[in-house]
Amino acid sequence: LAKxxxxxxxxxxxxxxxxxxxxxxxxxxxxxxxxxxxxxxxGPRFIIQGYKTKVTNEVASLFIPADRKSSTLSLPRVSLxxxxxxxxxxxxxxxxxxxxxxxxGTRLFVKA
Amino acid sequence: xxxxxxxxxxxxxxxxxxVTLRCSPISGHKSVSWYQxxxxxxxxFIFQYYEKEERGRGNxxxxxxxxxxxxxxxxxxxxxxxxxxxxxxxxxxxxxxxxDNIAEQYFGPGTRLTVT
Numbered sequence: 133l134a135k136x137x138x139x140x141x142x143x144x145x146x147x148x149x150x151x152x153x154x155x156x157x158x159x160x161x162x163x164x165x166x167x168x169x170x171x172x173x174x175g176p177r178f179i180i181q182g183y184k185t186k187v188t189n190e191v192a193s194l195f196i197p198a199d200r201k202s203s204t205l206s207l208p209r210v211s212l213x214x215x216x217x218x219x220x221x222x223x224x225x226x227x228x229x230x231x232x233x234x235x236x237g238t239r240l241f242v243k244a
Numbered sequence: 245x246x247x248x249x250x251x252x253x254x255x256x257x258x259x260x261x262x263v264t265l266r267c268s269p270i271s272g273h274k275s276v277s278w279y280q281x282x283x284x285x286x287x288x289f290i291f292q293y294y295e296k297e298e299r300g301r302g303n304x305x306x307x308x309x310x311x312x313x314x315x316x317x318x319x320x321x322x323x324x325x326x327x328x329x330x331x332x333x334x335x336x337x338x339x340x341x342x343x344d345n346i347a348e349q350y351f352g353p354g355t356r357l358t359v360t
Contacts (some may be wrong), residue, residue: 164350174350175248175334176287217284232277232300234286 136220136235143241145208152221152238157201165196165203165232166221170237176219180205214244246270248337248352256358258326265355269337271343273315275299276318278310279334293318311313322357330359 137155156165156232164183168176180187184232192233193206207214217237249268257263269276275294285313292300293312312318317339322329333356336349 166338175336175354176307176349178348181348232289232292234279234288237286 135233136222137187138218138220138235138238140236141239141241143243145243146212147209147210150210150214150242152205152207152218152220152240153202154235155202156204156220156222159200159222165194165200166223167192167194167203167205167217168221169220169229169232170217179218210240210242212242212244217238245359246283248335248350250333250335250352252355253353254356254358256282256360258360259325259327261325262321262323263325263357264334265322265333266320267320267335267337267352269316269318269335273337273339273350274316275338276312276316277336277338278318278320279336280304280329281332281334281354283331290320323360327359330357332356 138152142152147199166181167179169179170176180189180192180194182196184200187194195204195206205218206212217239218235220235223230223232248270251266255263267276275292277292277300278290280290281287289302290304290308291298293310296312307323308350310318310320320333332354334351334354338349
């Protein structure tokens with residue numbers, strides 16, 4: 133099963149771009165990479181998903197190099213409300229069926 | 245439209261007891277997954293159900309079981325509770341199921357289980 137490694141925490145200031153990198157060295161050929169955001173006492177919320185190269189939506193961009201052993205979530209111009217835990221998730225299939233592995237998450241703290 | 249709902253919101257049980265947690269997916273979603281989140285850690289995958297069949301199981305003991313009903317709602321059962329089972333139990337639903345990639349999951353607010 134592909135496991136993920138992320139920085140434990142990051143600090144930023146309002147208006148800055150934040151890049152969070154996730155390592156997933158054992159990612160399988162068919163696995164997708166997904167990022168979720170979680171606020172205290174809430175369930176995670178989907179941010180973005182990709183397979184390779186670059187994906188962009190209205191809130192973030194996801195950069196995936198050709199070897200797919202890592203990915204970088206980019207949050208443009210963060211605000212105080214972006215303070216949350218960000219999880220990198222790699223889907224993995226096995227003989228036993230479907231499994232998903234959340235990493236430990238990165239605690240992003242945005243300062244004024 | 246209503247999101248994923250879970251009940252109860254909070255629950256306190258004693259060691260050795262049994263607990264049943266309930267989840268109603270978003271209307272039209274046929275896949276439900278269960279996760280356990282211990283304070284300070286990421287969610288750990290327990291089960292996934294699709295069309296009432298178990299499609300995936302995480303590394304949890306047999307004390308944990310689940311099922312999905314014809315209306316796609318789901319129950320998670322935990323027997324012989326241990327102190328270490330204290331956690332936030334999250335349910336997530338998704339529109340589709342794929343063996344390999346991950347469909348976008350919509351999480352409920354969770355059930356906070358405390359075992360004393």
